[in-house]
Each structure stands twice: as structure tokens, then as C-alpha cells.
Amino acid sequence: MRADAARNREKVLAAARELFADQGYDVPLDEIAGRAGVGPGTVYRHFPTKQALFQAVTEERVTTMIATASEPADDPGAALFAFLERMADEAANKRDMSDAITVPTELRKALQAALGTLLTNAQEAGAVRTDITVVDLIALMKGLMQSMQEGANPALLLEIVLNGLQSRRKP
Template structure:
């Protein structure tokens, strides 16, 4: 028997909870009170717990949505593949800087987060690889440009926690791999 589709009010509540959780976590971090998220969504705590029985499940859903947004934002049909690659790397650096605490809140001494992290990293690596391949094909970056190297450099830029310097630092990276 096929799974029943969610009722429209349940879908709406789910979406409201995710939007509220994104906003509250961005404001107060991943340890923000869950009842504040329910209030922001305009629903009761019991409804929230029916959708997300634990904080961990809510954080996973929010972070998975952030990763999906980041990777789906890559324009693999952009007219200027080099510009798109570095625009996406800027978004990636912002993601690392702004969402790091959310992701790290999922790590526990008991583990269990490794599979999730591997899936998310794989998705981001695949997106970066596709963008680098297009930039290489367009002659925008050198043939030896490695997607993982760019992700590591962008991560370093993000962890420097100097948002005002991020565009300059990424421009330095771009100059290092751009073709003459």
C-alpha cells in the first residue's frame, strides 16, 4: 500500500516549522529554545514534536535544507562559468561561516553523524566539481584546478571569520587559478 500523502495543513505546519527554525537558529544558535521555534511558527509544541520528535531531527532537517539550497543555487548553465564558480564559492564560504555551528551541533561523542556529513559533503563536492569542470571547459581556470582545493581554500576563508575580507580573499584565490 503506498504511503499516504500528508494533509495540506500538516505540510504547511512542517514548512512553517522549518522556516521558523532557520530564523531562530540563525538568531540564537542551534541551542535556541524549541518552544520559541513553535511560537514563531504559530503552532503548538505538541504539533512541533509530532513533526520533529527531537531537536536533532529538527536541526538535521534545517541543515539538510541549507545544503540543498546551497547546491541547487549553483547555475550549471551560466553564461560565464568562471564567474559562476566563484560566485558559488562565495556562497559556500558564507554557508560554512554562518551554518558551521548548526552542523557541529549534530556531532556527538557517540557518533552517528558521519553518514549525514558524508552525504552533505558529497553533494557539495559534486557541485563544486561540476562548476570547476565547466570553468575548465570555458578556459576560465587552469587545467590543474582541483575542486577540493577550492573548497578547502574557501573553508579557510570562511573560518577566518572576516566577512568584510571574504571577497578580497576569494579574489586572490580566483587569480591563483585563472588562466592568463
């Protein structure tokens, strides 16, 4: 790639990171191009679809989250709850997180698989109720993330989700 093309690609990525974080997936590509100081054709030359651009922007952040989910944990329940708290923190700071867990990509599948492993481990350890599935958990987190954008209290909602996940078994 020529040096000027590489610079333009980085400008597009930087603008997209900022705008996706502020506005979520619905930001128009023309707005991203304008923020990057390039034409729409330049955006499409590097990223043929909006989904390809979104994936490039979220991939590094979500890949890092997935890696932390894969680390061995002494307390599987605490590991799941810490991961959910990190997701909520990311969503509070960047609107694109709720889109990143639902836009159909291999990255989303990897995130769901990592979350599924954390959930299963926590369930097997007796820390989390056994009647919840990873699909249920993702729906809860997506709802929590969406409510943040609507002005709800994220700390309170996360507390409710985490309390609701706890095992009902008697010690």
C-alpha cells in the first residue's frame, strides 16, 4: 500500500472509531469520510461495506476482551461478573459496544463463545444459576447497554443483572 493510501486508511479508522463510539453503528459513512477529511470513495476503497469498517474498528477492542475471558480463573463466578462489568464499562464509554455484540461477524461469534465458556464455568462452579443460557445473557447485556444510551443508571442495572445471575442454591 502506498504511503498516502495507508495514511488515508488510518484517518478513516480514527474517524470511524470516534464516530462509532459516539453514535453507534448508525453513523453515516459520509460523516466518517468528512471527519477523516477524505471522500466517500476513499472509505469504500479501503472498506467495501460499512460492516467491514465497523468490524475493523471494533476488532482490536473486542479481541482484547475475548483474550481476558480466556484467562484461567480461580473463581469462575467472579471471572464472569468481572467480564460483564467490563462490557458494561465499555458500553458506557463507547456506544458501539452494544452493536459489536449483535452485528453478525466472526468476532461477535468469538465474543459469544467466550462469554458462553465463562457462563458455563460459573454455572459448573455453582456461582451462577443453571437456567440461563448465553443467548439470555447476551440479551440482558444488550438491553443494559441500550438502556445506558437512554439515560438509565448503568451501575444499578448492572447490579440487578449480576444479582439475578447468582445461583439460587442454598449453601
